[in-house]
Amino acid sequence: MAPSTAAAIPIIDLAGDQADVARQLVAAAQDHGFIYIRNLGDDVTPRDIDQAFALSRKLFDAPAEEKQKCAIQNNRGWAGMHVEALDPKNQKARAFNFGEFVDGRAQQPLPSSIANEEQLLSAFADSCRRLCHKILSLLGQGLDVGDFFSSAHFVRQSGSGTILRFLRYPSAESTAHSSQDIRAGAHSDYGSITLLFRLKGQAGLEILKKDSTWAPVPVCPPGTDTDPSPPILVNIGDLLSYWTNGLFRSTVHRVVFPTAGSGSVDGESSSGTRYSIAFFCHPEDSSRLEPVPSQRVQRYVPDGDGPDQNPYSQRQVLTAREHLEMRLKESYATSLVSEEATSA
Numbered sequence: 383m384a385p386s387t388a389a390a391i392p393i394i395d396l397a398g399d400q401a402d403v404a405r406q407l408v409a410a411a412q413d414h415g416f417i418y419i420r421n422l423g424d425d426v427t428p429r430d431i432d433q434a435f436a437l438s439r440k441l442f443d444a445p446a447e448e449k450q451k452c453a454i455q456n457n458r459g460w461a462g463m464h465v466e467a468l469d470p471k472n473q474k475a476r477a478f479n480f481g482e483f484v485d486g487r488a489q490q491p492l493p494s495s496i497a498n499e500e501q502l503l504s505a506f507a508d509s510c511r512r513l514c515h516k517i518l519s520l521l522g523q524g525l526d527v528g529d530f531f532s533s534a535h536f537v538r539q540s541g542s543g544t545i546l547r548f549l550r551y552p553s554a555e556s557t558a559h560s561s562q563d564i565r566a567g568a569h570s571d572y573g574s575i576t577l578l579f580r581l582k583g584q585a586g587l588e589i590l591k592k593d594s595t596w597a598p599v600p601v602c603p604p605g606t607d608t609d610p611s612p613p614i615l616v617n618i619g620d621l622l623s624y625w626t627n628g629l630f631r632s633t634v635h636r637v638v639f640p641t642a643g644s645g646s647v648d649g650e651s652s653s654g655t656r657y658s659i660a661f662f663c664h665p666e667d668s669s670r671l672e673p674v675p676s677q678r679v680q681r682y683v684p685d686g687d688g689p690d691q692n693p694y695s696q697r698q699v700l701t702a703r704e705h706l707e708m709r710l711k712e713s714y715a716t717s718l719v720s721e722e723a724t725s726a
């Protein structure tokens with residue numbers, strides 16, 4: 383059971399009555415910006431998820447030179463961790479970003495240890511795309527704008543910022559840390575929606591609530607413990623926030639080292655290496671980020687709960703590509719996870 387401090391994110395089963403599911407998704411996007419999608423094996427099967435995590439371990443365990451040959455370029459490839467052992471606050475996840483696959487083939491170099499698994503990776507990305515499409519259609523339906531969101535995505539298999547990302551975080555034991563230290567800094571996601579896959583027992587993700595306090599996000603919220611796979615966590619990114627004029631929350635989140643009694647969830651811990659997989663779904667680059675013609679969006683007035691903590695909740699750019707470039711420029715300028723700073 384999660385302690386009462388855990389974020390009260392709704393758990394939604396996409397198989398229910400579709401109009402009702404659409405309503406629930408819109409409410410969750412508006413109230414929390416995060417949604418648990420119950421995973422009973424229909425959309426992304428537990429076997430696919432297990433295989434993807436096995437591939438991720440294989441990739442991270444591959445020799446450093448192999449990964450270094452795929453060093454990140456144009457937001458695709460290997461981003462190693464900046465070694466800053468004396469300053470635990472600078473601990474960062476290591477990540478490998480896969481851009482879109484075209485006809486089952488990666489459009490970037492892959493480390494040789496996983497090069498033979500291209501089909502599997504591509505199939506996993508395809509399942510994620512299909513699930514994103516379904517969720518985007520339902521969100522459109524819930525706002526009475528039909529397929530406005532879904533039709534802006536996946537028209538072609540390239541020409542978008544969509545990324546499948548494998549992440550590995552250092553264990554709590556591997557270096558000195560306190561519960562205040564950060565494994566991944568506070569941020570909102572750049573795309574439309576993100577799917578996040580996590581492993582049972584591995585603590586760390588927190589969201590910033592409307593009252594400006596952090597709340598842990600359990601991997602298995604109450605009622606899902608016996609499901610074949612933990613729920614898939616979906617979060618709203620900046621673009622859906624722009625498209626809805628802030629009605630949908632692009633909620634700020636981070637990854638930390640919770641310890642017992644300090645923001646931890648029963649049954650989860652920070653020990654051991656933490657793995658996660660994110661699918662960042664982006665629309666076609668040329669998509670314009672104007673508010674959708676939904677009465678609900680037009681009528682929306684922020685509820686006066688103070689300035690939104692996400693500086694990107696206000697639309698500043700015209701197209702999806704412009705937004706992505708702005709975010710990448712900022713994150714590579716401030717983050718140690720950059721081309722120059724990569725190490726294995």
Ligand SMILES: O=C(O)CCC(=O)C(=O)O
Nearest residue numbers: 549571587635637658660
């Ligand atoms: O690893 C996690 O739980 C979250 C990762 C994340 O928020 C991101 O990569 O944008």
Ligand SMILES: [Fe+2]
Nearest residue numbers: 569570571635
């Ligand atoms: Fe994120």
